[in-house]
Amino acid sequence: MRGHELLAQSLRDSAPSVVPYLTAGYPDMATFVGHLERLRSVSPAVEVGIPFSDPMADGATIQDSSQQALAGGATLRGILEALGGFESDTPLIAMTYLNPLLAFGLDEVMAALAGVGVASLVIPDLPYEESTEVGEAASRYSVGLVQLVTPLTDGARLETLCSRSQGFVYAVTMTGTTGGAVADTTSVAAYLDKVRSYASVPVLAGFGIRDAQQVRRLAEHCDGVIVGSAIVEKISRGEDPVEFVEGLKA
Amino acid sequence: MSTKDTFDSLRETGRIGGFGGLYVPEVLMPALTRLEREAKRLLGTDSFRNELNDVLTSWVGRPTPLTRLGRLSQEWGGDVWLKREDLAHTGAHKINNGVGQALLAREMGASRVIAETGAGQHGVAAAAACARIGLECTVYMGAVDIERQAPNVERMRLLGTTVVAVESGDRTLRAAINEAMRAWVADPESTYYLLGSAVGPHPYPWLVREIQSVIGREARAQFETLNGRLPDAILACVGGGSNAIGLFHPFLDDVEVELIGVEAGGRGSGVGENAATIVRGSPGVLHGSYSYMLQDDDGQVFETHSVSAGLDYPGVGPEHAFLAESGRASYVEATDADALTALDELARSEGILAALESAHALAGAKVYLENHPGAVVLIGLSGRGDKDIDILRGLDR
Numbered sequence: 001m002r003g004h005e006l007l008a009q010s011l012r013d014s015a016p017s018v019v020p021y022l023t024a025g026y027p028d029m030a031t032f033v034g035h036l037e038r039l040r041s042v043s044p045a046v047e048v049g050i051p052f053s054d055p056m057a058d059g060a061t062i063q064d065s066s067q068q069a070l071a072g073g074a075t076l077r078g079i080l081e082a083l084g085g086f087e088s089d090t091p092l093i094a095m096t097y098l099n100p101l102l103a104f105g106l107d108e109v110m111a112a113l114a115g116v117g118v119a120s121l122v123i124p125d126l127p128y129e130e131s132t133e134v135g136e137a138a139s140r141y142s143v144g145l146v147q148l149v150t151p152l153t154d155g156a157r158l159e160t161l162c163s164r165s166q167g168f169v170y171a172v173t174m175t176g177t178t179g180g181a182v183a184d185t186t187s188v189a190a191y192l193d194k195v196r197s198y199a200s201v202p203v204l205a206g207f208g209i210r211d212a213q214q215v216r217r218l219a220e221h222c223d224g225v226i227v228g229s230a231i232v233e234k235i236s237r238g239e240d241p242v243e244f245v246e247g248l249k250a
Numbered sequence: 251m252s253t254k255d256t257f258d259s260l261r262e263t264g265r266i267g268g269f270g271g272l273y274v275p276e277v278l279m280p281a282l283t284r285l286e287r288e289a290k291r292l293l294g295t296d297s298f299r300n301e302l303n304d305v306l307t308s309w310v311g312r313p314t315p316l317t318r319l320g321r322l323s324q325e326w327g328g329d330v331w332l333k334r335e336d337l338a339h340t341g342a343h344k345i346n347n348g349v350g351q352a353l354l355a356r357e358m359g360a361s362r363v364i365a366e367t368g369a370g371q372h373g374v375a376a377a378a379a380c381a382r383i384g385l386e387c388t389v390y391m392g393a394v395d396i397e398r399q400a401p402n403v404e405r406m407r408l409l410g411t412t413v414v415a416v417e418s419g420d421r422t423l424r425a426a427i428n429e430a431m432r433a434w435v436a437d438p439e440s441t442y443y444l445l446g447s448a449v450g451p452h453p454y455p456w457l458v459r460e461i462q463s464v465i466g467r468e469a470r471a472q473f474e475t476l477n478g479r480l481p482d483a484i485l486a487c488v489g490g491g492s493n494a495i496g497l498f499h500p501f502l503d504d505v506e507v508e509l510i511g512v513e514a515g516g517r518g519s520g521v522g523e524n525a526a527t528i529v530r531g532s533p534g535v536l537h538g539s540y541s542y543m544l545q546d547d548d549g550q551v552f553e554t555h556s557v558s559a560g561l562d563y564p565g566v567g568p569e570h571a572f573l574a575e576s577g578r579a580s581y582v583e584a585t586d587a588d589a590l591t592a593l594d595e596l597a598r599s600e601g602i603l604a605a606l607e608s609a610h611a612l613a614g615a616k617v618y619l620e621n622h623p624g625a626v627v628l629i630g631l632s633g634r635g636d637k638d639i640d641i642l643r644g645l646d647r
Contacts, residue, residue, distance in 0.1 A: 053550040054424065054536060056431045057275040063418060075548045098273055099535045103549025125273045125535065150277040152438065157279075175277050176436040 003119035004144025004167035017224030025074025050096035120144035120167030162198035179229025264452025269568035342633030348375030350461035360442035368423030369560035370402025372446030377411035447490025448567035451538030462496025486630035512614030514556035515583035558606035584613035605633035
């Protein structure tokens with residue numbers, strides 16, 4: 001089975017999954033590695049954000065964490081090295097904007113990502129129409145390319161994106177950047193049901209999810225959630241992200 | 251492929267050469283698809299074109315004149331002409347695009363308009379156009395730029411626009427674009443993003459060029475009428491490059507006319523010291539399109555510097571990237587000091603106070619005439635310098 005197929009399996013087996021997000025190199029590389037190690041042991045998958053200087057899809061929390069990671073010297077090469085030191089079967093999901101991947105070289109970066117256990121890749125500024133070249137490079141190294149869908153994605157497009165998404169479908173629960181206002185759960189439920197009806201891989205809901213009650217309500221309409229800004233906020237306050245993630249599952 | 255086919259590809263596919271494209275979050279795709287469809291439709295209808303032309307004539311004050319510079323021609327040793335966008339309403343070429351897109355926004359039923367601004371000229375243009383057309387307007391502006399372009403901030407407020415200070419990132423134009431994009435991502439259905447330069451995702455580079463080409467069409471006809479020929483060279487400043495592409499585009503098939511874009515050389519060649527994107531950058535994806543950008547080996551975007559807020563930007567429009575790579579246009583840089591010298595020379599010998607952005611084109615023309623004595627040059631004077639008086643007063647020179 002390829003990496004993204006194992007990821008899909010792992011997400012299905014543990015549904016409803018809580019997939020935590022960490023900004024790589026935040027607040028510093030050693031602390032990040034420590035958090036990642038512990039989160040990997042309690043999660044079906046972990047999403048790792050590779051910081052970019054101009055993260056247009058991210059809200060203030062992840063933006064600030066990216067800036068701090070970059071200011072602390074985090075680079076894609078350094079992050080790959082840090083990830084390479086792990087012994088863990090828990091698949092990783094990498095999230096990054098397109099430009100750092102282009103700068104590294106598409107083939108080189110896909111080989112490196114596959115080598116450190118990245119099963120699927122989320123690129124928030126790469127819509128499906130522009131993804132051919134990146135998708136082919138990813139495919140050569142069995143890295144899955146995840147498609148994001150939103151409540152504004154219309155039926156025909158939703159069908160295409162859901163059928164092409166590898167590992168899982170990233171269902172953005174609202175219009176807005178990461179960490180924004182909590183979505184209205186009734187309309188979100190109907191939207192997630194529709195996404196699920198098109199998807200052959202698990203559906204993970206993300207953006208604006210921060211408490212156990214939301215997770216419980218969403219769990220009936222998807223296969224799990226991605227929690228990002230809420231975790232990064234905890235880390236920024238020096239609190240333990242593992243405890244928080246365990247609490248979300250309760 | 252003829253030049254025309256190549257340039258139509260920007261309209262049809264959003265790509266020119268390998269540059270351009272549409273690199274945005276999925277949530278913006280429906281809005282951009284709709285904008286592309288509506289912009290193509292409306293710009294193709296007589297009624298929309300007529301209304302736009304009427305506003306450009308009766309309110310913006312087009313056509314703007316072509317001015318021959320008698321004393322400066324003698325000083326610099328050539329025949330120097332200016333296309334006077336500084337005389338357009340609100341004092342810069344930005345108003346053409348402001349009006350064109352505000353009309354589009356109204357036709358598309360937007361309930362509010364958002365815009366980013368660097369020097370404040372695009373912000374003022376958007377504010378004025380929205381006031382005229384009756385649309386609510388919010389402008390995102392970096393905190394650094396709010397400080398250095400205070401007169402324009404006050405103008406926007408007087409025109410009824412809300413100005414949002416952007417404190418994130420480098421707190422200049424680049425951060426303002428990031429923040430405007432985020433605001434758009436939050437409400438893509440009823441918000442119209444009035445992007446001010448020929449940058450960003452498709453269809454903006456085409457749309458902005460299409461509207462700003464009025465500058466080059468007028469200039470070409472005026473120049474031919476007055477001189478019975480075309481200039482040897484045309485120079486324009488390039489930040490994102492909307493004024494330059496608007497001036498260059500109607501001359502693309504006139505292969506005997508040299509096209510020269512002048513970027514901000516800032517304080518020098520070091521990282522963070524300039525904003526000379528084509529001269530010193532490399533290809534990559536920033537703010538929705540594949541073009542040249544100033545970036546490090548890891549693909550992280552450099553901070554930039556220019557005395558001119560309007561040029562202080564690490565990206566450039568994809569059509570300029572293509573023109574540079576194809577060799578049809580060349581790109582040079584002028585330092586802060588060169589631009590200030592040229593600004594003084596124009597003011598004292600011709601009674602025209604240029605914007606700091608436009609002063610870079612003047613500096614480029616001066617160098618061109620040193621290398622081509624006696625040449626006939628047309629310079630795009632993209633805006634007037636009133637907004638820069640506080641900066642000019644504050645400079646130690």
